[in-house]
Amino acid sequence: MSCAELRAQADAYARATLSAAEATAFEAHLTTCASCTAFLEAAEAPPERTAALPKSVDPGRDLWPGIRERLGKSGVGRGRIAVRGWLLAAAAVLLIAVSSGVTVLLLRRFSGTAAIQQAITLSPLEAQYASAAAELGVALARARGQLAPETIAIIERNLAVIDSALAESRRALAGDPHNAMLEQLVIAAWRQKMDFLRRATALSPAS
Amino acid sequence: MRSLRFISATILAAPPLLAQQKLDKRIAIAADASIRISNFAGTTRVLGWDRDSIAVSGTAPPGVHFFMGGAGRLAKLGLEPEEKSPPTSAGHLDVRVPRGSRVWVKSADGSIDVQAMTGEVDLQSVGGSIRVTGSLRLVTAESMEGDLEVIGPSPLVRVKTGGGKILLRQTNGDVTASSVSGAIVATELEPQSARLETVSGMVNYAGTVDRHGTLAIQTHSGDVELLLPTLLGAEFDLESTSGEAVVSLPAKTGKPRKGHSVYFANAGGGAQVIVRSFKGQIRVYGQ
Numbered sequence: 124m125s126c127a128e129l130r131a132q133a134d135a136y137a138r139a140t141l142s143a144a145e146a147t148a149f150e151a152h153l154t155t156c157a158s159c160t161a162f163l164e165a166a167e168a169p170p171e172r173t174a175a176l177p178k179s180v181d182p183g184r185d186l187w188p189g190i191r192e193r194l195g196k197s198g199v200g201r202g203r204i205a206v207r208g209w210l211l212a213a214a215a216v217l218l219i220a221v222s223s224g225v226t227v228l229l230l231r232r233f234s235g236t237a238a239i240q241q242a243i244t245l246s247p248l249e250a251q252y253a254s255a256a257a258e259l260g261v262a263l264a265r266a267r268g269q270l271a272p273e274t275i276a277i278i279e280r281n282l283a284v285i286d287s288a289l290a291e292s293r294r295a296l297a298g299d300p301h302n303a304m305l306e307q308l309v310i311a312a313w314r315q316k317m318d319f320l321r322r323a324t325a326l327s328p329a330s
Numbered sequence: 331m332r333s334l335r336f337i338s339a340t341i342l343a344a345p346p347l348l349a350q351q352k353l354d355k356r357i358a359i360a361a362d363a364s365i366r367i368s369n370f371a372g373t374t375r376v377l378g379w380d381r382d383s384i385a386v387s388g389t390a391p392p393g394v395h396f397f398m399g400g401a402g403r404l405a406k407l408g409l410e411p412e413e414k415s416p417p418t419s420a421g422h423l424d425v426r427v428p429r430g431s432r433v434w435v436k437s438a439d440g441s442i443d444v445q446a447m448t449g450e451v452d453l454q455s456v457g458g459s460i461r462v463t464g465s466l467r468l469v470t471a472e473s474m475e476g477d478l479e480v481i482g483p484s485p486l487v488r489v490k491t492g493g494g495k496i497l498l499r500q501t502n503g504d505v506t507a508s509s510v511s512g513a514i515v516a517t518e519l520e521p522q523s524a525r526l527e528t529v530s531g532m533v534n535y536a537g538t539v540d541r542h543g544t545l546a547i548q549t550h551s552g553d554v555e556l557l558l559p560t561l562l563g564a565e566f567d568l569e570s571t572s573g574e575a576v577v578s579l580p581a582k583t584g585k586p587r588k589g590h591s592v593y594f595a596n597a598g599g600g601a602q603v604i605v606r607s608f609k610g611q612i613r614v615y616g617q
Contacts, residue, residue: 155546155604274456277475281492281510288529288550308608311548
């Protein structure tokens with residue numbers, strides 16, 4: 124079974140509507156494919172921030188009467204749809220950029236501009252990892268004061284290794300976006316980063 | 331005058347008030363109890379035995395508080411600094427626990443050593459090394475920087491470290507090992523399923539794979555070296571984006587023998603050996 128086939132059958136597997144043979148092939152693929160495992164994990168547990176997003180985003184106050192007045196009667200229907208779509212897109216990009224940028228900035232790895240540029244080009248799956256990593260980064264930043272300087276040095280050293288590998292894999296994937304193995308390596312690096320952040324956060328005496 | 335000299339000599343020879351405290355405590359506990367041990371001031375050794383009790387010996391350095399309590403199926407004990415600053419000297423805990431119990435140990439920089447248990451262990455250390463010997467139901471060990479060593483046929487092993495080295499020996503069940511920059515060395519393994527992942531560390535695997543088993547290895551920049559039986563029935567799927575895979579198995583048929591990506595079945599297939607690397611070199615040798 125290929126990665127694409129597995130992802131196409133994910134819903135059917137969750138609903139238990141696959142045949143026994145299909146389910147066996149599905150599970151066999153998962154035992155050897157980190158990328159698909161990560162894909163399913165991400166699908167099962169969307170980050171709280173993403174899950175909490177509203178289905179639609181409206182402006183804080185109704186701006187439309189004023190806009191309609193200026194545009195005249197001809198632009199009514201299309202104008203409203205365009206504004207809503209633009210807001211949704213902006214909200215999505217903002218979420219990805221902010222959540223990824225927070226971890227990066229907290230850990231002082233990249234400049235803010237580079238972080239935001241990087242975030243905007245993330246795939247949806249990566250964006251979920253970035254969002255979750257950002258949440259862990261915030262938790263780690265809160266726990267930082269309770270950690271010994273040597274421990275902080277260990278954490279930063281390991282995160283630097285992971286971030287360097289992640290950046291290298293992402294650059295390669297950008298040049299060859301359909302390469303499944305590169306995608307797998309990028310996802311693996313994200314998993315490593317999240318796992319390391321989780322363990323680092325758990326080191327604080329409070330936890 | 332003579333007695334005064336004797337008293338003075340006795341006072342001078344007496345141990346300082348802040349001497350190490352010797353520990354000798356016991357409590358009764360169920361054979362399948364859950365035991366939590368925290369040691370933020372030294373090394374820890376856990377020994378399984380055939381009694382329904384916990385016995386602790388060792389030393390607590392000055393400024394460190396020893397605590398212990400529990401009954402039935404739950405107990406906790408440990409060494410804890412009384413002040414926020416770390417103690418000036420290290421203590422040691424020798425903890426005997428029912429062999430089949432579940433033990434959780436959290437440590438700062440001190441090593442953790444587990445022997446003669448058959449139950450489950452969950453071990454965490456920041457900078458200390460962790461060593462587990464024996465056949466346990468479950469081994470979970472995590473360190474940020476310390477070395478991890480698991481020896482024995484435990485059916486389920488989960489180990490993670492950052493910069494530390496991972497050594498696995500004689501493990502034959504389901505193994506997952508992960509490091510950031512530390513090497514992963516596996517010897518005398520015959521796993522049903524092994525997943526070894528590292529970012530920049532090397533992977534050195536010497537052993538075999540269960541006939542229906544899977545060996546999956548992934549690195550970013552670390553080299554991978556496999557020493558496998560010449561007649562191991564397995565499908566090999568080796569790929570390195572900018573490194574090279576080289577196979578020296580005499581039983582291998584077909585081509586290629588080297589390249590960025592090498593796929594072949596050896597000795598009729600059976601097990602699965604999958605290696606992925608971004609820029610590490612992959613070498614497969616027969617033994």
